[in-house]
Amino acid sequence: MDEQELQDFKKAGQIAAQVREYGKSLIVEGAKVVDILDKIEEKIIQLGGGIAFPAQISINQIAAHYCSTENDETIIKKQDVVKLDVGAHVNGFIGDTALTVNLDGKYKDLLDASESALNEALKKIKPGVCVGEIGKIIQETISKKGFQPVKNLSGHGLGKFQIHTSPTMPNIELKLSSKLKEGMTVAIEPFATNGQGKIQEGGMATVFSQINEKPIRSPMTREVFQKIKSYNGLPFTTRWLTKEFGEGKTRFALNELLKVGNIYGHAPLVEVKKGIVSQHEHSLIVTKDGCIITTKLN
Numbered sequence: 001m002d003e004q005e006l007q008d009f010k011k012a013g014q015i016a017a018q019v020r021e022y023g024k025s026l027i028v029e030g031a032k033v034v035d036i037l038d039k040i041e042e043k044i045i046q047l048g049g050g051i052a053f054p055a056q057i058s059i060n061q062i063a064a065h066y067c068s069t070e071n072d073e074t075i076i077k078k079q080d081v082v083k084l085d086v087g088a089h090v091n092g093f094i095g096d097t098a099l100t101v102n103l104d105g106k107y108k109d110l111l112d113a114s115e116s117a118l119n120e121a122l123k124k125i126k127p128g129v130c131v132g133e134i135g136k137i138i139q140e141t142i143s144k145k146g147f148q149p150v151k152n153l154s155g156h157g158l159g160k161f162q163i164h165t166s167p168t169m170p171n172i173e174l175k176l177s178s179k180l181k182e183g184m185t186v187a188i189e190p191f192a193t194n195g196q197g198k199i200q201e202g203g204m205a206t207v208f209s210q211i212n213e214k215p216i217r218s219p220m221t222r223e224v225f226q227k228i229k230s231y232n233g234l235p236f237t238t239r240w241l242t243k244e245f246g247e248g249k250t251r252f253a254l255n256e257l258l259k260v261g262n263i264y265g266h267a268p269l270v271e272v273k274k275g276i277v278s279q280h281e282h283s284l285i286v287t288k289d290g291c292i293i294t295t296k297l298n
């Protein structure tokens with residue numbers, strides 16, 4: 001990364017951090033999830049960023065990838081465990097960050113488990129450390145608090161216009177030999193649960209990524225695909241398309257694009273034992289003797 005790219009990465013992190021805190025302030029009893037998500041995405045643009053992926057609010061046993069359609073009536077309840085995951089980019093350099101809110105405080109210990117795991121992991125980041133070591137710290141911190149880490153979700157490297165690159169940053173101890181190196185850009189995201197510690201896909205995908213550019217037969221789908229290509233391979237959501245093209249046309253196009261293999265759907269991820277899940281996430285760059293956490297509010 002050159003100096004300009006580093007500045008872009010830092011700026012994206014600060015936008016994501018501001019938007020995360022703004023989003024947190026909108027999570028109040030009775031608020032509509034889709035309204036919060038719309039406001040968060042508007043704020044990213046206002047602050048001079050691009051949307052790295054659709055803002056997501058996943059509640060209770062849903063660990064990740066829940067993104068409202070336009071007509072989603074889901075509202076925030078005070079007992080909900082609400083994960084807010086946001087991403088902003090500047091010239092393709094990404095800040096990816098998440099927090100969890102539980103308004104009535106009943107799951108305070110669960111939230112504390114994923115937050116402490118993130119903080120402990122961040123303290124250990126420096127060149128030469130094996131990614132499995134970081135996973136071990138996350139696992140131990142969450143286990144000590146009496147919960148399970150979600151073992152089949154992990155953090156990841158951050159590339160230009162790429163949200164998930166190597167290295168994989170596991171949330172459990174794994175014999176992975178890859179080591180952190182100076183200059184690596186990474187997101188760490190521990191998930192803690194009172195369930196089994198495993199997620200599976202559940203429900204309809206509303207988040208998609210373009211993965212191919214095969215020719216399309218129908219003019220209607222071609223038109224929608226033009227729009228999708230403008231996202232530069234970054235994930236997008238159904239709601240963005242229905243606002244522009246309407247419900248019917250969007251559904252038709254997404255189905256055809258899925259069928260030809262031009263897009264991939266990221267379905268909601270649900271804890272297998274319906275356990276409640278919390279998540280905390282920061283993005284960082286590895287430095288000579290530690291790291292700079294770009295999504296920590298300056």
Ligand code: MN
Nearest residue numbers: 085096097098
């Ligand atoms: Mn995230």
Ligand code: MN
Nearest residue numbers: 096187189281
């Ligand atoms: Mn992430």
